[in-house]
Amino acid sequence: MAKTVAERKAEQRKRQKELGVTKIELLVDNQELEMIKRNCVLRMPGREPYGIVEYLQMLIRKDDAEYKKQVEKLSKRKCKRCGDILPVQQCCMSGDSECWVTSGYKELKLVI
Numbered sequence: 001m002a003k004t005v006a007e008r009k010a011e012q013r014k015r016q017k018e019l020g021v022t023k024i025e026l027l028v029d030n031q032e033l034e035m036i037k038r039n040c041v042l043r044m045p046g047r048e049p050y051g052i053v054e055y056l057q058m059l060i061r062k063d064d065a066e067y068k069k070q071v072e073k074l075s076k077r078k079c080k081r082c083g084d085i086l087p088v089q090q091c092c093m094s095g096d097s098e099c100w101v102t103s104g105y106k107e108l109k110l111v112i
């Protein structure tokens with residue numbers, strides 16, 4: 001027997017709860033919304049476009065993967081001041097020009 005809308009919704013909520021899904025509210029301006037909608041289509045030429053949620057979820061995962069790659073590369077270096085393996089999150093020498101914490105964020109921050 002076909003499930004009712006309420007039953008399907010209840011199942012979806014149960015699945016999402018099991019996955020630990022959290023709903024977040026996201027405010028975007030007209031320009032950003034236009035970029036999202038456009039790129040959902042342009043990133044899948046000739047195919048079914050990405051859904052907005054799917055597209056944003058993939059950007060999150062893409063950035064996470066990129067961050068991990070950057071950290072792996074950084075971990076081959078050490079802070080010149082304290083000798084800790086990069087990236088250093090906190091250092092008592094922060095502010096010292098030789099300490100990685102002073103300007104290391106520039107190597108990890110998001111760049112457009």
Ligand SMILES: [Zn+2]
Nearest residue numbers: 079082091099
């Ligand atoms: Zn340091």
